[in-house]
Amino acid sequence: MNNNNNEVKENTTVDDLLDFDDDDPLGATAVSKKSLVIFFLIDTSGSMKGKKMGQLNTVMEELIPEIRRVGEADTDVKVAVLTFDTDVKWMYSAPISIEEFEWARLGAQGVTSMGAAFTELAARMSRNSFLNSPSLSFAPVMFLMTDGYPSDDYKAGLKALQANSWYKFGLKAALGIGDEANDDMLEEFTGSKDTVVHAYTGGQLAAMIKIIAVTASQIGSKSMTLSDETNEELSDEDVFAAKQKMLGQQIQELVGDQTDAGDVPYDTGW
Numbered sequence: 001m002n003n004n005n006n007e008v009k010e011n012t013t014v015d016d017l018l019d020f021d022d023d024d025p026l027g028a029t030a031v032s033k034k035s036l037v038i039f040f041l042i043d044t045s046g047s048m049k050g051k052k053m054g055q056l057n058t059v060m061e062e063l064i065p066e067i068r069r070v071g072e073a074d075t076d077v078k079v080a081v082l083t084f085d086t087d088v089k090w091m092y093s094a095p096i097s098i099e100e101f102e103w104a105r106l107g108a109q110g111v112t113s114m115g116a117a118f119t120e121l122a123a124r125m126s127r128n129s130f131l132n133s134p135s136l137s138f139a140p141v142m143f144l145m146t147d148g149y150p151s152d153d154y155k156a157g158l159k160a161l162q163a164n165s166w167y168k169f170g171l172k173a174a175l176g177i178g179d180e181a182n183d184d185m186l187e188e189f190t191g192s193k194d195t196v197v198h199a200y201t202g203g204q205l206a207a208m209i210k211i212i213a214v215t216a217s218q219i220g221s222k223s224m225t226l227s228d229e230t231n232e233e234l235s236d237e238d239v240f241a242a243k244q245k246m247l248g249q250q251i252q253e254l255v256g257d258q259t260d261a262g263d264v265p266y267d268t269g270w
Helices: 002-011 051-068 114-124 154-162 165-169 183-190 202-220 236-261
Strands: 034-043 075-084 088-090 141-146 171-177 196-199
Touching: 034 051, 034 114, 034 202, 051 075, 051 202, 075 114, 088 114, 114 154, 141 183, 141 202, 154 165, 154 183, 165 236, 171 183, 171 202, 171 236, 183 196, 196 202, 202 236
Parallel strands: 034 075, 034 141, 141 171, 171 196
Antiparallel strands: 075 088
């Protein structure tokens, strides 16, 4: 009897012992990628109509292929676009992998409901919505673009956003477009003057969008666990502070290079 039992054990395969009906509950067939969601918050109010929105659409179409080349091999970069005018709308119902994302050209009309956009973003940045796999996600990137001052109570929306943990640890940058954008208000969103830039011409707009989006994607998808100085494990707060500082420094350096080199085509100014 005992010999028979031993024979059965010896002939039993791992698949027999772990009979899951061909399921792969541990995801052992492939290493799961960490995802990085880039949230673009775009002002589509009436003041953006014409050259500003036309240029923005063109740049975003050109930007998507560039972001595809940015992510690390083990990073699934996703894009979510939230537009705000009189209404607040998502371009797509959920973040889409950069490999499959297609830019849908935007129009411009209405007022600037930025506060409502902040509230909507806070609601969606949740494990019950867009960011439903915290352990497999980098902190998101949030990139705000606007040409004016909010028409609604943006401070109430920003307060809701600031209570969101994803916002606290995510990379934040803002681009003011034209003469009417308020840099102080944009700094309230980013929490740092170094991650706020301004574009006064179509050429500057194209350069700034690409600089911010590509740089933030590179830094956002970078794994940081140990301090270069002390070799000690970094806390979430330390990682956020290091990445946000790095983003500000690189944006300012690259923006300065663009201006100093005279490469920005100013002939398409508004």
